[in-house]
Amino acid sequence: MKTGVIVFPGSNCDRDAAMVTRDLLGLPTRMVWHEESDLSGLDLVIVPGGFSYGDYLRCGAIARFSPAMQAVVQHAERGGLVLGICNGFQVLTEAGLLPGALVRNRDLHFICDRVSLRVERVDLPWTQRYAPQQVITLPIAHGEGCYYADADTLAALEDHQQILFRYCAADGSLTEASNPNGSLGHIAGICNRRGNVLGMMPHPERAADPALGNTDGLKLFEGVLAALSVGV
């Protein structure tokens, strides 16, 4: 399985992602500069966290038009796997690969914390290594992570089981206090209808190395690896 990590000016979690795929999982990993448009041979493309093009205008608004992102859209249309983390999630919504938008956190604070998440669906490569309704802990670090979509879009997300992760309390319940940014439906991560594109505000790549004391995020990457090893 070959991995590509898109690198925009302003990306700052690109090497963290590569550290997981290349160093922890031993996968061939290619850093893809934003001006490149060749993603041939890649199975998994990661759009990493950071501040693409300075996040000027809106988070992810300018990144959407980069040659690399045009190629990511084509990769996704071919059925290739795409993982957008944090700013990457914002870029995927701007690019129209995922519905909705990420807006300013409810309390206006930039939040850097560890949060509990409930895994809502485990029949996709992304989550197959988790147990149904498992509560995991992942770091978040964002100022604009409040998920917004209109009522029809939210209903469609629920109907098609596109919500993969929700912010929750330690016991898995969805309480107001356990929603760090005001996201509608406690949404922390969603996939497209086909399931090959995942966007999430929490950082699985920052919870993969045992040296950091939390490996809840590693299972996401292991799930993808397992799925691709047997052929998707």
Add this chain to the structure above:
Amino acid sequence: MSQTYQAKVYVTLRPSVLDPAGTAVQSGLQHLGYDNVGPVRIGKYVELTLTAADESDARTQLDRMCDQLLANPVIENYRFELTPNP
């Protein structure tokens, strides 16, 4: 012949989208004693110049710019003013 225009673009959050920054400013104004201030909404203001064949062409182009990049139609509305540069 083409003409240069000055455009003023106003981007605002759609009414259904929560605006925590606007709410914070409203409460700041109320702390200053302006109890008469109602809901505050914060938006973006973009100025640009463009050249186009005529005003109709300029409006069409600007509308596309707003829709593609300057605003995110999922969360924002936009309007613009266009004036010919002398």
